[in-house]
Amino acid sequence: MSIDLSQFFEVFFEESFEGLDAMEAELLNLVPGEEDLETINTIFRAAHSIKGGSGTFGFNSVSDFTHVLETLLDQIREGKRELTAEHVNLLLKAVDCLRALLSALQAEQDPNLEDAIALRIKFEEILGVNQSGATKVAAEKQPAQPEFNTYQIDFKPHHHLFKTGNEPLYMISELAELGDLETLAFHNELPDITDLSADDCFLSWRFFLNTVKDESAIREIFEWVEDDADISITLCGGLFAEQQQATIEEPAVENIESSPEVAEVAEVVAVNPSKKAATAKVTTPAAAESTSIRVGIDKVDSLINMVGELVITQAMLSQIGEQEITETTIASLQEGLAQLAHNTRDLQESVMRIRMLPISFVFSRFPRLVRDISQKLNKQVELKLLGEQTELDKTVMEKISDPMVHLVRNSLDHGLETVEQRIAAGKDPVGKVTLNAFHQGGNIVIEIMDDGQGLNTEKIKKKAIANGLVTEADELDADEINELIFMPGFSTADEVSDISGRGVGMDVVRRNIQSLNGSVEVSSAAGVGSTFTIRLPLTLAILDGQLVRVAKHTYIIPLISIVESLQIDISKVSRVGKDLDVLRLRDEYIPILRLYTIFNHQGAIETLDKTLLVVVESDNQKIGLLVDDLLSQQQVVIKSLEANYQKVDGVSGATILGDGRVSLIVDISGLIKLSGLRKPGSQELIIESKASLEAS
């Protein structure tokens, strides 16, 4: 039987990466000297599983490397060796190394073994073993003997043999496979039937085996019962027949050389067919990006449940469809359709839930990151993770990881002070960084908080002036200054360190988050700390939209960005510049964008007081969109325009409406850019217009 092992590779890689994550997390929890056994055990098991699997599936570079890890961990586990900080560091490096090896193997590339070998030597130094140990054993193995030999084997099981689950009959048939076998059975120890205990073994055997195999092959058959039987194996030399003659003298022996049972077994062995197993071809995915997703059984169960409901509703509707149309059927038809809508929504939610994973998948990489960086910076940091079970769409998760890493790095590098500075400021010498995730409305909110020095507004402003982003004359409050850090090319670090400020600025962070339809904000208090708040939609595939009419066309505005919708009080509108109308709404000035101009539609209502204004907000900036009418609110499935057509400015995507028409989804921040309200490189439109309004 041949089985294609490659079909198990994907599962192996997946669980190995999970095992490495677990190892890493547990290693970070370890404090040398006060480690608890269960933690060590968990780490050991992970290493052990990776070793076992990689050996089984033929990834010898991984199993060889893991072997030294496992040995060290085993010694620590057994209390033969004390855990030191050096061990922990080395083990963490080994985790990285294994991850690299496995990633390369997963991508079907030859792994780079240099690091692994260097690291392995370090482990071997600790363990005090030399590498030649393994090869020595192999060399000791005897070469196969080509000629036939006859062995006499005496096998006398102890009474309890059956209770170990071993079966002498099968061993004898194994023996028969090695060569020509003669069997003598001794039953002289069998007690009377009255004293007989059926659980015990009273038989013993003597075999003569004529074989080309050596003694170790025979020993192997009896390997499991070495301690449960008297076994002697002697080489008789000579011919088979002669030996047989010489041994038949024993009086209590009954020769059952052709014992039917044994013969039968031998026959079975002889005809044991070499089955041809169909080899399953598995196409291994080339990309290292995870292509599979683990889903909890409960989620699948609830899906099946809902599909069941859907089928019932469908049956009900088709039954109504067959009846004659009367008032009652229409009523039940409506009821059925309502049921269908309900089912569809439930089903949709359940399907979306399949893609949802707890954010701990992202959070889990931070303990290591914080540990490494704080060591490098010589700061003491305590990381707190909250809301790890908060669920988030897998795609969003994959894309939010990098921006978060950047923000955490920033907090550690710029936010937290050194131990001396903290003591001088009367703070706890250990800085705190907290990651917190929670759901709010249809959004997930991720907060990155530190209790460091807060943003240095003076420094930021100076820098912004130096870069020409603002002028000395601009009067900015603290929040507005803090906003400046999200501007392109902004970095306040006095010198560029290798922790943060490596050219990727906060503007990239913000852009990446915005490309996920999310937002990022900062709040900060000097000496107390700063908090970055990321807001993200739970999923990228579905959006709550407000349908609006512009001329004859329907557009969709993301509900999340709408602040309010109102009829325009024409007396509060003033004109700024040559063609920008601004509405004074309470204490704010809202620039009015005419969607029909932007999208170039004819036949829209142009008089301001007959139209509606939808006030939307993006990047802390409010604008009003002029529309002809507000239609319904509904969830829409986002279809990518880029994938199906090309990127269109001011539009983030499209969807298909219930009547089959295509409707475009308005991209608010894109619109602001498109309309030229925001000058390139400048942040606040409103400040400017406010200033000019107040001046007039």
Place this chain on the structure above:
Amino acid sequence: MKRILAVDDSASMRQMVGFTLKKAGFDVTEAKDGSEALNIAKQQGFDAVISDVNMPVMDGITLIRELRTLPNYKFTPLLMLTTESGMDKKVEGKAAGATGWIVKPFNPEQLLAVLKKVIR
């Protein structure tokens, strides 16, 4: 059809063992740790149990010791999957009532060959 209970915390190993045994014509039930295996074993009968040693919740040695005390598993072959480095584990396992062991790494052919010693 002979029934085998395969116990391993590693999904890939479990799948490999399970798949191999099913192809060889066995009826296979899988469990992810000793405790789960023990519960299953108490409810159903098996002709053999193959178990990993290092597992969370309940390890393989404990599982074997527990199983051996059950009347239904008095004579049942109980095999453990172990690594070559675990010689002392073999002794420990035997003391707990294991029938024998299969040394990791092994390939499907080796698994079936070893299994033939105790179940046919």
